[in-house]
Amino acid sequence: MFKLLDLPDELFCEILRYLSAFDALFGFLNLNSRLNRLLSPFTRQIDFTSVSYEQFLHYFNDILPVISKQGRLYALKLGDRRTPGQIELFNRMITSNNRNYITDIDRVFVEAPSLEHFGHFIDGYLRTLPRLRILSIETETLCDSDFPKWTKVILNSILPIPSLTKLSIRTPVGPSLSRLPDTMMLTSLTHLTLHVSAVTDLVILIKRTPNLEQLSIRMGWWTSGDRTLVKILDEMRSDHCRTSFLPKLRRFSLTIDSIISFQHEHLQQVLFRILNEHVTSSFSFILRSCIKNDKDSTVQLLDGQLWQQLLSPYSHLRKFDLFIRISDSNNADQQEDYSKTFQSPFFREKKWFFSYLKPSRQNDNILYSIANKTIELFDISLNPPEKFHHFPMNYAPHLAIDQTDTRYHALDQSNFYHVLNHFPFLQQLTLTDVKLDAPVILPVNTLSLYSLKIEKTQRILPQLLFSIFPLVNTLSISFPVFDDQNEIFNLQYNQMKDLSLFNIHPERIKRVLLFLNQFPNISFLHLRLCNRRFNDDSLLNQVKDILRQHSSLISVKLEFDRDFSVPINWTIEFPDRVKMFLSNKTFDGVLYHLWF
CATH class of the missing domain: 3.30.110 (Translation Initiation Factor IF3)
Structure with missing residues (x-):
């Protein structure tokens, strides 16, 4: 009779690759010393971002005490992006009894933290970690009203953590660094990824981070008309003894969302204080907004001769990445002339090659370096x-x-x-x-x-779609694309884990129920319903039917174009399923995020 334990280590490790960290630990932890050794990749780091509420509790109460005895935990990942309320629950769970299990963590990754509970998480946990070296924070949305609080958290609680060497903060809007205390020097940081508001924030930052080796900046806007910037550049220009503020910088990436006014000389001056002619080997420049017309001052960014003038002093520069969008309303002949300026002997000798794609989506053109490796x-x-x-x-x-x-x-x-x-x-x-x-x-x-x-696609059969894309496990689509009164949803697609359905009209929600039967392993569900003229009680009952149908669900996003007339407490409506939830106003409605 075949036994799973008879498999060699190589095959057993291959099986473990197909399991989530929780399933691997729940199924095989502490059965014997051999399995504990094979599970070591799962016992050195904890990822809470894709676990259910009950699995989270099991991690804390049962798994952590075991794996903490087998070796040191290095990494922790958690957040509210997929599991709403998780940071609040983590704050509640940290007690004197279990804190010792996760005090040796040296890297923490946080996704979409709820600002209401994030401050306590930083002060009550992060700042108590003596070995914390790496911190990554990502959030996709930020309300205007939260911006001052978020800036305060970054400047007063995160940047001063003395043990940090690598810090990444990715937000839709960057903080204003003009409020950074004059005496604060961030000497421990060697790797930094940060979204800042303006070019003046970048200049302030490089003066405080002398030991940076890698710097990645996303800038909200660039304006050469900023008086503060002009004053700072004048002071820099008068300091003939200083070149780069970053003597150890090896890699620099600059992404600009939009340009209000532009002077090439100002870009040259800023880069002169960042790039190091003896050390810097990689530079990336990305412009996310579109250069609109030939009279736009930013058209200088399309001139290869100006780029050659800017880059030629840096003899150690081995890699130069460029990604610039251009409106197709520009003069086509002039654009061709600009693209030819990137074919000079200087660029050919460096083996830096560029391509000019026209037209791209929305009739924009793209000038980019080959091979394009940007995340754009x-x-x-x-x-x-x-x-x-x-x-x-x-x-x-x-x-x-x-x-x-x-x-x-x-x-x-x-x-x-x-x-x-x-x-x-x-x-x-x-x-x-x-x-x-x-x-x-x-x-x-x-x-x-x-x-x-x-997006904007006519009706398609699910079996055709999944025959074309058999490996996809995350799908976002308008439900009417699939919906047909005569269609029978009788197949199953076990690989699908994350599904978003939009433009659902309440009178068709029973069809959604049938459609979802095809995905027995769905973990994350996002439904956007058009309920402006639909009865609240009837809609709520049908939503309940959907949520009861799938025991595999970990979290659900319910988006409505109007809120219910009576506020819904989802933990009371679904006491056996929903454990925590968050609600947010959206541009045209309300979003409820439920954690099961």
Whole structure:
């Protein structure tokens, strides 16, 4: 009789790769010393971001006491992005009895923290960790009213942590560093990723971080008309003895969301104080907004001769990445002339090559370095086909294909696969107005591709969609694309874990119930319902039916275009399922986020 324990270590490790950390520990921890050794990758770090409420409690009460005796825990990951209320629960669970299990943590990763409880998490836990070296914080949304509080948390609680060497804070809006105390020096930091408001914040920052080796900045806006910036640059210009404020900087990345006014000399002066001619080996420049017309001062960024003048003093620079969007309303001939300036002997000798894609999505053009390895969304249209004959290799993780304004909406299979083959590390694919109705479409087997978003697409059969994208486990789509009164949802897609359905009309919600039967292993569900003219009680009862149907659910987002007339306490409505929930006002309604 076959026994699982008879398998060699290599095969057993392969099986463990397909399990979540919790399932692996729950199933095999402490059965014998051999399994404990094979489980070591799961016992040195804790990831709470994809566990249910009960699994979280089991981690704290049963698993932590065991794995803390087997070796040191290095990393902790938690947050409210998928599991609302988790940071609040973590604050409550940390007691004198279990604190010792997680005091040796040296790296912490936090996703979408609720600001209400994040301050206590920092002061009550993070700042007590004697070995904390790496801290990463990511949040996708930030209310205007929370901006002053968020700035205060960053400046007063996070930046002063003395043990930090690597810090990453990714937010939609950056703090104003003008409030940074004059005496504060962040000498321990060697790696920093930060979103700042303006270029003056960047200049303030580099004066306080002399030991940085890697710096990645996303800037809200650049304005050369800022009087404070002009004053700072004048002071820098008068200091002839100083060059870079960062003598150890090896890599620098600068992403600018928008430019209000621009002078190339100011960019040159700022980079002169950042890049080090003896050390810096990599520089990346990304402009997220679009250069609108030829009279725009930012058109200087398209001039290869000016870039050559700026970069030539840095003899150790081995890598230069560029990503700039240009409006198609610009003079086409002049754009071609600019692109030729990046083909000078200087760039060829450095082996820095550039491509000029036109048009991309929304008829914008993109000037970018080859091979493109930025994390920016890379968007294209598949027409005309001939422009992809010499399409270069591209390492961007997120691709959008938009066929809205093209003559040929039908999917051209050869072009589609030709493009996908040039994105070998593609993770997320967005298709807008792309018809998936070609007679024969082969499966897309890009191993890294896990997420698919479909916009403005006509009706498609689920079996066709999942035959084209068999490896996708995350899907975002409008429900009417699937909905047909005559369609029978009788297949199952076990790989689907994360599903978002939009534009659901309440009278069709029973069809949603049938549709969801195809996904028995769904863990994360997002439903956007148009309930403006629908009875609250009837809608609530039908939502209850959906939530009761799937025992595998970990969290659910329910988005309505109007709130219920009587506030809903979801833990009371679903006492056996919903353990915690958060509610937020959205631009056009309300969002309830439930943790099961």
